[in-house]
Amino acid sequence: MEKINWIQLGLGFLSGGAFGALIKQFFDNRRNRLQPIAKSVEIKPFYDSSNNEIFNSSIVLSDGSDDYKFERIFICSIKIINSGLHDFEKFSFGITGAKDAKFISIKGNSKDRHHQINFSNKPSLNNQIENFDVSLLPFNRKDYYSFDLLVTTSEIDINPKNIKISCPHAIKWVDISSLGKSLLEITGEFIGSSASITFRI
Incomplete structure (x- = not known):
């Protein structure tokens, strides 16, 4: 042979x-196959009046024309990364808070002016909402976007599991490491020069 x-x-x-x-x-x-999209959700308490056992207090945020009083405020940081092999001309997803939670402000961050962020119903001090939708244009491979939000509740504490991120696309969510932006950095970006923050007793 x-x-x-x-x-x-x-x-x-x-x-x-x-x-x-x-x-x-x-x-x-x-x-x-289902493309993986990586996400990270981190929540840090910013102010909670229930922690003050000496006197009743609240925090007041101003948009320059009106004052808004809150008893609890949390800072929520979200990061989205396209870790798959598919480029999206437009990528849409929704953010939903826990029961009794309302979003009162959001700041979106992209890497340059060619990466746009659109909100269907942007939360603000005078538009406190329980959920809203976000569109990223574009969302190509390895692109990343981050969002810093202020969330308020009247009675409950919230954690990352209380923030639901949903999407109409054929993708699967995967977790990434938590964000590292400090409370002072985020708060400074929210307040800026056109808003003020006050503690009232």
Whole structure:
């Protein structure tokens, strides 16, 4: 029986079209499966009047024309990264808070002016809402966007599990490490030069 030269056979396979077809099929399968989108949700308490046992207090935020009093405020940081193999011309998702929680402000961050963020119903001090939708244009591979939100509740504490992120696209959410922006950095960005913060007893 003639001996088979496995080395020559292997080289012929690698240099032929069959191997290229297998590689193409491999990457096509990866692209066609549910694409992973990485997200991180972090919540830190900013003010809670129930922690003050000496006297009743509240925090007042101003938008420059009206004052708004709150008993509890949390800072929520969200980061979204396209960790898949698919480029989205437009990527939409929704953010829903816990029961008794309302979003009172949001600041979106993108890497440059060519990456746009649109809000269907942007939360603000005079538009305190329980949920809203966000659109990212575009959301290409390795693109990332981050959001800093202020959330208020009247009675309950909230944690990252209370913030639900939903999406109409065929993707799967995966977790990433938590964000590291400090409370002072985020609060300073929210307040800016057009708003003020006051503690009242």
